[in-house]
Amino acid sequence: MPNTDREAGARAWELGLVRGGLAPGPLNAITDVPGIRVGHSTVHRPPEVHSGVTALVPGEVAPGRPVPAGFFSGNGYGKLIGSTQIAELGVIETPLLLTSTLSAFRVADALVSWMLERPDCRETLSLNPVVGECNDGFLSDIRSRPVGEPEVRAALEGARCGPVAEGCVGGGTGLGALGFKAGMGTASRQVTLDGQPSTVGALVQANFGGVLRVGGRSFTPADLGVGQRREPPATEDGSCVVVVATDAPLDARQLARVARRSVFALARVGAGYGHGSGDYGIALSTGDGRPGVADGSLNPLFEGVLDAVEEAVLNSLLAATTTLGVRGHVLPGLPVDRLLARVRERG
Structure with a gap:
């Protein structure tokens, strides 16, 4: 069921819902960062199952070719597999997968199997x-753990550069945020650090509570004339995993600083950061060996992270559609035309 009659594919930047002095990359996606590929595998058996897995692959990452990374836990009510080793060593050595809470362990096992089969892992x-998760149990039969090895392999082997599908796809298939159907979202920004051009991109698995904020103004489902057949989980519950990638040559300590900003950015769209929300940020660099960036020069990158994460969440909402789930639960799609009208009314 579509959630709007707006032009298909319109995103937050195009609709004027985000502002700022930094321009998006050509695709306005995390794949604008050189070396980043994204793939989705979706498990959709309505109304009982709405789930899946999303794979982010940085280059030819492997134990012998780790990628610098940083980690931040805004609220640790979640299961981000592999996070302690990222925090300790400052690298990742596998692709990063995003899926449903109770499928996370099957997904991690499948990722290990896929890696061990590679010639460079003999x-x-x-x-x-590294596997992140969000709880899709409101819309999907989460206890059936529908995501396993076939879906993981499909997402990994289908990972590509280029445009990234958003909304009800992959690890975002059964998710909702801020009272509306949400899912996967992405965006990017172009920055200049020490006179050198760089790109920063965000991939968001949005599934958190709070009240939607656009341009500093709040909009509840009721404000936009939206109802649902049953109440969604309490507004403080949910989760969000944010992955940030950049080609700026940052070290692990600096990437941890970037990961913090990725979680801070959720406040711009109204995140509640509640007791039951697992709010995580992971940042990684595909830098090409250039000299490092001084800490005092990172401000443009921080600004780009805030802008890209804000838009990525909005894009996840714009792309998602009303979904009827298990036990008659419904999450409404964001009524974009009504939102645009209300934004204009409020200046």
């Missing part, structure tokens, strides 16, 4: 799979 005796 001698591998230890591996740190």
Whole structure:
């Protein structure tokens, strides 16, 4: 069921819902960062199952070719597999997968199997799979754990550069945020650091509570004339995993600073940061070996992270559609035309 009669594919930047002095990259997606590929695998058996997995692959990442990374937990009510080794060593050595809470462990096992089959992992005796999760149990039969090895392989092998599908797809299929149907979202910004051009991109798995904010103004479902057959989970519950990538040559400590800003950015769209919300940020660099960036020069990158994450969440809402789920639960799609009208009314 469509949620709007707006022009298909319109996103927050195009609709004027986000502002700022930094321009998006050509695709306005995390894949604007060189070396980043994204793939989705969706499990859709309505009304009982709405789930899936999303894979983010930085280059040819492997134990022998780790990628610098930083981690931040805004609220740790979640299961981000592999996070402690990221925090300790400042690298990731596998692709990063995003899925449903109770499927996370099957997904991690499948990722290990996929990695061990690679020729460059023939001698591998230890591996740190990185898997984030959000709870899609309001709309999907989460206890059936529908995401497993076939879906993981499909997402990994289908990972590509280029446009990234958003909304009800992959790890975002059964998710909702801020009272509306949400899911996967992405955006990017172009920045200049120490006179060198760089790109920063965000991929968001949006599933958190709060009240939607656009341009500093709040909009509840009731404000936009939206109802639902049953109440969604309490507004403080949910989760959000934000992945930020950049080609700026940052070290692990600096990337941890970037990861913090990715979680801070959720406040711009009205995140509640509640007791039951797992709010995580992971940042990684595909830098090409240039000299590092001084800490005092990072401000443009921080600004780009805030802008990209804000838009990525809005894009996840704009792309998602009303979904009827398990036990008659419904999450409404964001009525974009009504939102645009209300934004104009409020100046």
